[in-house]
Amino acid sequence: MSGENAPFGHVAIIGLGLIGGSIGLAVRECMPDVTVSGWDSDADVRAVATRRGLAHVVPDTVAEAVADADLVILCVPVRAMEEVAATLAGKLKPDCIVSDVGSCKVSVAEAIARVLPGQPIVPAHPVAGTEHSGPEAGFASLFKNRWCIVTPCAATDPDDAEKVMAFWRGIGATVETMAPDHHDLVLAVTSHVPHLIAYTIVGTASDLEEVTRSEVIKYSAGGFRDFTRIAASDPTMWRDVFLSNKHAVLEILQRYSEDLTALQRAIRWGDGDALFEHFAKTREIRRSIIEEGQDDARPDFGRGDHTGAVLPDGTAGD
Amino acid sequence: MSGENAPFGHVAIIGLGLIGGSIGLAVRECMPDVTVSGWDSDADVRAVATRRGLAHVVPDTVAEAVADADLVILCVPVRAMEEVAATLAGKLKPDCIVSDVGSCKVSVAEAIARVLPGQPIVPAHPVAGTEHSGPEAGFASLFKNRWCIVTPCAATDPDDAEKVMAFWRGIGATVETMAPDHHDLVLAVTSHVPHLIAYTIVGTASDLEEVTRSEVIKYSAGGFRDFTRIAASDPTMWRDVFLSNKHAVLEILQRYSEDLTALQRAIRWGDGDALFEHFAKTREIRRSIIEEGQDDARPDFGRGDHTGAVLPDGTAGD
Numbered sequence: 231m232s233g234e235n236a237p238f239g240h241v242a243i244i245g246l247g248l249i250g251g252s253i254g255l256a257v258r259e260c261m262p263d264v265t266v267s268g269w270d271s272d273a274d275v276r277a278v279a280t281r282r283g284l285a286h287v288v289p290d291t292v293a294e295a296v297a298d299a300d301l302v303i304l305c306v307p308v309r310a311m312e313e314v315a316a317t318l319a320g321k322l323k324p325d326c327i328v329s330d331v332g333s334c335k336v337s338v339a340e341a342i343a344r345v346l347p348g349q350p351i352v353p354a355h356p357v358a359g360t361e362h363s364g365p366e367a368g369f370a371s372l373f374k375n376r377w378c379i380v381t382p383c384a385a386t387d388p389d390d391a392e393k394v395m396a397f398w399r400g401i402g403a404t405v406e407t408m409a410p411d412h413h414d415l416v417l418a419v420t421s422h423v424p425h426l427i428a429y430t431i432v433g434t435a436s437d438l439e440e441v442t443r444s445e446v447i448k449y450s451a452g453g454f455r456d457f458t459r460i461a462a463s464d465p466t467m468w469r470d471v472f473l474s475n476k477h478a479v480l481e482i483l484q485r486y487s488e489d490l491t492a493l494q495r496a497i498r499w500g501d502g503d504a505l506f507e508h509f510a511k512t513r514e515i516r517r518s519i520i521e522e523g524q525d526d527a528r529p530d531f532g533r534g535d536h537t538g539a540v541l542p543d544g545t546a547g548d
Numbered sequence: 549m550s551g552e553n554a555p556f557g558h559v560a561i562i563g564l565g566l567i568g569g570s571i572g573l574a575v576r577e578c579m580p581d582v583t584v585s586g587w588d589s590d591a592d593v594r595a596v597a598t599r600r601g602l603a604h605v606v607p608d609t610v611a612e613a614v615a616d617a618d619l620v621i622l623c624v625p626v627r628a629m630e631e632v633a634a635t636l637a638g639k640l641k642p643d644c645i646v647s648d649v650g651s652c653k654v655s656v657a658e659a660i661a662r663v664l665p666g667q668p669i670v671p672a673h674p675v676a677g678t679e680h681s682g683p684e685a686g687f688a689s690l691f692k693n694r695w696c697i698v699t700p701c702a703a704t705d706p707d708d709a710e711k712v713m714a715f716w717r718g719i720g721a722t723v724e725t726m727a728p729d730h731h732d733l734v735l736a737v738t739s740h741v742p743h744l745i746a747y748t749i750v751g752t753a754s755d756l757e758e759v760t761r762s763e764v765i766k767y768s769a770g771g772f773r774d775f776t777r778i779a780a781s782d783p784t785m786w787r788d789v790f791l792s793n794k795h796a797v798l799e800i801l802q803r804y805s806e807d808l809t810a811l812q813r814a815i816r817w818g819d820g821d822a823l824f825e826h827f828a829k830t831r832e833i834r835r836s837i838i839e840e841g842q843d844d845a846r847p848d849f850g851r852g853d854h855t856g857a858v859l860p861d862g863t864a865g866d
């Protein structure tokens with residue numbers, strides 16, 4: 231996408247960690263004529279960002295970073311969005327669109343609108359990431375063929391929403407729109423509660439007196455290992471997500487706990503049919519995910535596709 | 549390992565699914581002088597086993613399959629072990645060792661001893677598998693560099709235990725011994741409860757009225773996807789595991805539920821510090837697993853190593 235066709239001439243990224251850094255690298259690769267400026271509150275992060283070229287320029291002040299921007303994307307933890315947005319007041323061009331990548335949308339959109347009244351706002355959430363964070367973690371292809379959910383609200387100008395959607399398509403994402411509260415419920419079940427569950431069982435395992443830490447680690451291939459990867463995600467980011475998406479997370483947790491209690495009861499009373507029926511049902515979901523192309527039956531989840539490597543069978547399982 | 553050095557001259561495998569089939573292929577590859585016979589109650593499975601060469605011979609009756617065996621390995625679902633072992637009574641050489649691969653050990657060892665009194669018994673559990681099952685699923689390298697836990701009991705002759713351990717080493721596994729009840733507790737936390745949790749949340753997600761099945765599938769990259777893989781595991785096998793390892797599973801589930809309730813309460817009351825502290829702690833476990841070599845920081849978990857492919861960054865995360 232060239233500068234003429236790119237929806238914005240100058241994009242400013244605030245927060246140069248995994249997501250912010252990846253956006254910077256992706257724009258430089260996919261839209262070479264677009265100017266990218268970046269800023270982070272941490273001088274060390276700014277130094278790494280300069281060295282890695284996460285943006286063309288990484289000035290010392292946020293004012294310089296956003297002065298000429300047509301699009302500002304806030305890429306900081308969810309509960310830092312309001313504070314960071316507040317520092318932009320009076321420093322933006324009047325038609326500069328403010329967007330963000332926060333993992334929950336209702337609270338973030340409200341927070342930004344509160345401190346930047348009158349500024350066009352188009353919240354978005356790229357459903358892509360890794361367990362790593364910080365300015366060394368980003369890479370240009372992070373969003374390729376991943377979903378990005380744009381959540382316009384009543385006040386959003388449809389043209390502005392369209393530009394932000396074109397931007398995400400330009401760096402490789404597949405874009406969907408959703409109402410902010412619906413987004414928060416969908417992500418509570420597909421992401422937030424799974425993370426909380428993983429954090430919990432990994433903690434439970436490490437607290438057991440009868441089983442040593444080393445045993446837990448050694449035999450983690452039996453299923454536990456996948457949970458440890460999720461439970462290694464950034465603590466600041468996830469604390470913020472749970473506190474900000476409290477309502478939807480508690481709602482899903484309540485249902486989950488009821489379902490777990492039912493299975494626990496079936497185990498206690500030896501109700502094999504109830505267990506079998508439940509386990510057979512969940513298999514279907516996996517099949518649909520593979521059919522949908524959201525995953526791959528191969529054990530590397532098709533991650534080798536980038537190099538064209540054909541991968542052999544791997545091991546996980548029991 | 550040649551026939552002279554191999555601990556057994558003739559190995560019989562009963563149950564030719566993922567694990568049984570993989571053992572057959574592994575023995576044929578790693579111990580070419582050892583004779584492998586196989587049997588399964590299902591004639592279709594026997595036909596596939598013959599076609600794929602999971603054993604040298606796959607006779608029509610279990611009596612023929614075990615007649616000359618020095619080692620019989622039961623590779624059927626945990627709750628079928630007793631019934632299958634009972635069919636072997638009177639058909640084995642007196643010094644033929646009976647082993648199994650069941651995912652829980654106390655109940656299986658008791659069941660086999662009950663129906664084959666006087667026969668040498670050495671239970672084992674290879675901690676390796678995939679989400680697939682059946683006679684098409686096995687492959688020779690499944691146990692390479694994976695743990696196999698051998699759980700001798702008071703009646704086990706140490707020489708017999710040593711032979712079974714040498715057998716597993718011969719097909720690539722790293723062998724540990726453990727008391728049967730300790731095995732069941734360790735596996736409850738590293739495997740059985742993680743599977744139950746995954747089965748539960750995948751079920752909860754598919755029952756939500758407000759969120760469509762298609763949305764759950766689309767946005768599964770946010771964390772949910774790893775759970776769907778686990779929750780696609782064989783329903784029969786897992787029903788049996790939960791019913792047979794009931795005591796340890798219920799014990800771990802109780803602790804897990806208390807821990808989840810504490811985090812849920814922290815979310816409800818906005819206790820960010822408690823959340824942060826918990827999430828920071830679980831990160832450490834992940835680091836230890838990577839240091840221990842049980843996993844890999846690379847997104848394919850090092851599964852590409854077999855082909856020597858260097859894999860790029862992948863995406864999972866939020």
Ligand SMILES: NC(=O)c1ccc[n+]([C@@H]2O[C@H](COP(=O)([O-])OP(=O)(O)OC[C@H]3O[C@@H](n4cnc5c(N)ncnc54)[C@H](OP(=O)(O)O)[C@@H]3O)[C@@H](O)[C@H]2O)c1
Pocket residue numbers: 244245246247248249250270271272275305306307308310313314331332333334355356357358359360362363364365367464467471864865866
């Ligand atoms: N990781 C994912 O999987 C993922 C996926 C989609 C969306 N998101 C969302 O993307 C956002 C960023 O996540 P990330 O994974 O990129 O995190 P990250 O790698 O930790 O990056 C966040 C960056 O923001 C900086 N920062 C923190 N507080 C700040 C403040 N008050 N002012 C300015 N900069 C500040 C951090 O600097 P310090 O390190 O000095 O604090 C860090 O450089 C979050 O809202 C998250 O919910 C994450």
Ligand SMILES: NC(=O)c1ccc[n+]([C@@H]2O[C@H](COP(=O)([O-])OP(=O)(O)OC[C@H]3O[C@@H](n4cnc5c(N)ncnc54)[C@H](OP(=O)(O)O)[C@@H]3O)[C@@H](O)[C@H]2O)c1
Pocket residue numbers: 546547548562563564565566567568588589590593623624625626628631632649650651652673674675676677678680681682683685782785789
């Ligand atoms: N999968 C894992 O991750 C894993 C890992 C370690 C240990 N294990 C243990 O290994 C054992 C086998 O699991 P698997 O994954 O190999 O399962 P599988 O692929 O389903 O194979 C089990 C085989 O046993 C046969 N079978 C079932 N009931 C039988 C009976 N009464 N008599 C004779 N054959 C019978 C099945 O035939 P039908 O299909 O006709 O029923 C099937 O061919 C289980 O005890 C499991 O706990 C599994």
